[in-house]
Amino acid sequence: MISEEAVRKKILSYLEAERPLPCAAEEEKLSFEFLDSNFVDSIKIVELVTRLEEDFGVRFEPEDMQSVDFRTVKGMTGIILRLASR
Amino acid sequence: MSPSLPGDVVVLPAPGRRWLLYNVFTRTSLAVDGAGLAVLADLAAGGEPAARTCPTWETGVFGNADGLLADPTRIIRDARQWPPAVEATAERLAGRCRELFLLVDDPGAYRARFGPKKNLLDATKTGNFHQQLGVELLLKRRVNPEQWWVRQKFEDGLSGIRDNLYRAVQHSFLTGYFPKRLTPASSVVDVGCGVGYYTELIAASAGSTLGVDPNAEYIAAARRRGGKARYEVLPVGRPGGLDPIPSASADFVFMSDALLFYFVPPVPGPVPDIDLLFREVRRILKPGGVFISVEPHYIFWLAPWLGDQDRPFTVLTEYRRKDFGVTAFMSRLVQAFCRNGFQVSWMEELWPDPAFREVDPRAFHFADNFPVWQLFELRSA
Numbered sequence: 001m002i003s004e005e006a007v008r009k010k011i012l013s014y015l016e017a018e019r020p021l022p023c024a025a026e027e028e029k030l031s032f033e034f035l036d037s038n039f040v041d042s043i044k045i046v047e048l049v050t051r052l053e054e055d056f057g058v059r060f061e062p063e064d065m066q067s068v069d070f071r072t073v074k075g076m077t078g079i080i081l082r083l084a085s086r
Numbered sequence: 087m088s089p090s091l092p093g094d095v096v097v098l099p100a101p102g103r104r105w106l107l108y109n110v111f112t113r114t115s116l117a118v119d120g121a122g123l124a125v126l127a128d129l130a131a132g133g134e135p136a137a138r139t140c141p142t143w144e145t146g147v148f149g150n151a152d153g154l155l156a157d158p159t160r161i162i163r164d165a166r167q168w169p170p171a172v173e174a175t176a177e178r179l180a181g182r183c184r185e186l187f188l189l190v191d192d193p194g195a196y197r198a199r200f201g202p203k204k205n206l207l208d209a210t211k212t213g214n215f216h217q218q219l220g221v222e223l224l225l226k227r228r229v230n231p232e233q234w235w236v237r238q239k240f241e242d243g244l245s246g247i248r249d250n251l252y253r254a255v256q257h258s259f260l261t262g263y264f265p266k267r268l269t270p271a272s273s274v275v276d277v278g279c280g281v282g283y284y285t286e287l288i289a290a291s292a293g294s295t296l297g298v299d300p301n302a303e304y305i306a307a308a309r310r311r312g313g314k315a316r317y318e319v320l321p322v323g324r325p326g327g328l329d330p331i332p333s334a335s336a337d338f339v340f341m342s343d344a345l346l347f348y349f350v351p352p353v354p355g356p357v358p359d360i361d362l363l364f365r366e367v368r369r370i371l372k373p374g375g376v377f378i379s380v381e382p383h384y385i386f387w388l389a390p391w392l393g394d395q396d397r398p399f400t401v402l403t404e405y406r407r408k409d410f411g412v413t414a415f416m417s418r419l420v421q422a423f424c425r426n427g428f429q430v431s432w433m434e435e436l437w438p439d440p441a442f443r444e445v446d447p448r449a450f451h452f453a454d455n456f457p458v459w460q461l462f463e464l465r466s467a
């Protein structure tokens with residue numbers, strides 16, 4: 001079983017590899033729209049996707065990736081947990 | 087409020103008493119039979135649909151996944167290749183038509199979808215051609231766009247050009263053009279040379295040939311071919327990008343399929359400065375030297391291929407205000423030349439080799455009437 005905590009940590013570690021998200025509180029980080037704020041570019045997005053797929057043995061569908069949930073750490077965590085439980 | 091069929095939708099006849107609904111802006115489509123067409127008309131009129139269910143056929147395909155010069159229409163041409171019919175309730179048909187923008191509830195919201203995506207995953211906007219291709223390659227097919235670019239144009243090992251419009255139009259034209267235009271005394275710089283295929287075609291007719299490109303992998307591939315030309319990785323498009331090339335050293339500067347990036351960037355971000363590039367091109371040209379530009383045609387490249395195979399027509403959805411297109415419109419390109427002291431000394435539109443008619447009749451007839459590339463020869467004024 002993958003824990004929610006582990007998924008969140010992993011996503012944040014990739015996102016914040018170069019610089020921290022511009023948020024003070026942890027809760028803010030989880031709902032920060034890192035895609036729409038241009039925090040990551042397309043190349044980084046694809047890297048993030050491949051790494052998470054390898055780490056958690058899931059495969060995102062284009063619909064998952066283009067969904068509103070995919071734009072925040074919280075939402076992305078939910079998608080990964082859902083795919084991993086199948 | 088009842089949904090409406092946007093004015094962007096055309097209905098095309100299809101074999102077997104079927105009708106293909108095609109949104110010319112989104113290039114999405116679905117085929118239905120007469121009953122399905124009536125259901126949509128009933129819904130748009132705000133009434134109860136007469137038929138309960140009707141068959142639908144998914145006719146969409148991202149044709150450009152096969153290549154930048156492949157059929158851009160996004161319709162599976164051969165009706166025998168359509169997936170089996172899906173029997174749909176009126177509700178389901180309406181739902182699918184909404185997804186495909188063949189039926190819209192809110193015309194304002196529908197119109198607002200057209201425009202650039204903020205990023206690769208932005209599904210609220212349709213995005214331009216580069217972005218749509220990016221979604222297809224990176225999210226759906228999971229392939230590296232740079233390697234894809236090489237594969238869609240060249241045969242394995244860069245031994246030749248694939249038998250598509252690249253070969254039938256661009257390559258066949260340049261094969262005849264370089265020997266006429268260049269002599270063993272000519273020195274030529276190929277700017278944005280990619281993997282060096284045309285650079286070697288130039289080198290076969292010219293005295294000295296240099297290919298430059300910002301992509302180190304492409305330059306490495308060009309060098310591996312072991313041809314006559316020299317290659318350098320240079321940050322073309324950035325300030326000082328061509329600095330290592332001496333002033334007044336080239337009789338010709340050649341550029342193919344690269345100027346378009348100076349108008350619409352291939353990935354979201356700033357466009358490189360074309361004025362800066364052209365100043366550099368003028369600097370490295372000898373007095374009386376010629377800048378040769380071969381670019382995707384500013385009107386017809388990526389226009390849908392409609393009509394009968396041997397009697398094509400097209401529908402233009404934009405020219406000046408580009409939501410989808412990625413080339414400059416005519417005056418924008420020509421003014422960029424003129425603004426930087428170039429004079430047009432020759433211009434032509436490129437046509438396919440007649441032998442291509444047998445290989446791909448639809449592509450041949452389209453490109454034979456609606457040019458997909460244009461060439462400019464420019465002199466320093």
Ligand SMILES: C[S@@+](CC[C@H](N)C(=O)[O-])C[C@H]1O[C@@H](n2cnc3c(N)ncnc32)[C@H](O)[C@@H]1O
Pocket residue numbers: 277278279280281283284299300301304322323324341342343344347358
């Ligand atoms: C579509 S390819 C064309 C390559 C080659 N000229 C041909 O016709 O086969 C575009 C090339 O432009 C290069 N490029 C990228 N940015 C550029 C820029 N700002 N100026 C010139 N070329 C650029 C790319 O690395 C790529 O090799």
